[in-house]
Amino acid sequence: EAGVTQFPSHSVIEKGQTVTLRCDPISGHDNLYWYRRVMGKEIKFLLHFVKESKQDESGMPNNRFLAERTGGTYSTLKVQPAELEDSGVYFCASSQEVAGVGEQYFGPGTRLTVT
Amino acid sequence: GQNIDQPTEMTATEGAIVQINCTYQTSGFNGLFWYQQHAGEAPTFLSYNVLDGLEEKGRFSSFLSRSKGYSYLLLKELQMKDSASYLCAVSPWTPGAGSYQLTFGKGTKLSVIP
Numbered sequence: 001e002a003g004v005t006q007f008p009s010h011s012v013i014e015k016g017q018t019v020t021l022r023c024d025p026i027s028g029h030d031n032l033y034w035y036r037r038v039m040g041k042e043i044k045f046l047l048h049f050v051k052e053s054k055q056d057e058s059g060m061p062n063n064r065f066l067a068e069r070t071g072g073t074y075s076t077l078k079v080q081p082a083e084l085e086d087s088g089v090y091f092c093a094s095s096q097e098v099a100g101v102g103e104q105y106f107g108p109g110t111r112l113t114v115t
Numbered sequence: 116g117q118n119i120d121q122p123t124e125m126t127a128t129e130g131a132i133v134q135i136n137c138t139y140q141t142s143g144f145n146g147l148f149w150y151q152q153h154a155g156e157a158p159t160f161l162s163y164n165v166l167d168g169l170e171e172k173g174r175f176s177s178f179l180s181r182s183k184g185y186s187y188l189l190l191k192e193l194q195m196k197d198s199a200s201y202l203c204a205v206s207p208w209t210p211g212a213g214s215y216q217l218t219f220g221k222g223t224k225l226s227v228i229p
Contacts, residue, residue, distance in 0.1 A: 095215070
């Protein structure tokens with residue numbers, strides 16, 4: 001069974017540009033989470049999808065971040081326009097539980113560098 | 116607010132036992148997770164505790180005391196490949212929220228030396 005995959009693995013962009021990160025969850029997992037780790041800080045929650053619906057987006061830092069999950073399969077996270085403080089590693093995770101907490105399977109992350 | 120504390124770094128000898136502590140203060144509690152993360156890789160699940168007590172899984176064990184807001188991860192018979200970061204995470208789910216996001220500590224970097 002394939003794990004959670006993320007693309008690209010690395011991205012270097014200039015301040016003001018746009019970047020789109022992609023996450024493919026484990027097949028059949030309805031729950032999809034985005035997290036971010038800024039250098040020196042802990043991994044922080046961004047948002048949670050259940051199928052194609054946003055269940056919780058309380059962690060999204062501002063309106064420069066837009067997440068979508070059309071069709072309830074893969075998800076994209078767009079940053080537009082990117083700022084220096086957006087640099088970090090963006091993780092995606094998926095889980096199968098439909099009610100209650102369950103193990104979240106993480107992808108390897110996308111390392112975003114904004115210069 | 117949510118706060119999870121764990122030591123930044125630890126060093127232990129191959130073949131020994133090491134205990135990594137985690138204390139937490141969260142609004143609502145629906146379980147505590149331990150993840151292992153090697154540099155540049157995905158965090159991988161190690162254990163989940165929701166009730167007080169010890170959960171054992173091979174060389175790894177995890178303990179939880181909800182009244183004390185405390186957990187530890189115990190690694191036995193350390194191997195060089197156990198050198199990694201160990202992340203303590205709490206699911207601070209509260210009824211009606213509908214989301215099972217994880218709140219993480221900063222992680223403990225464990226170095227296993229010969």
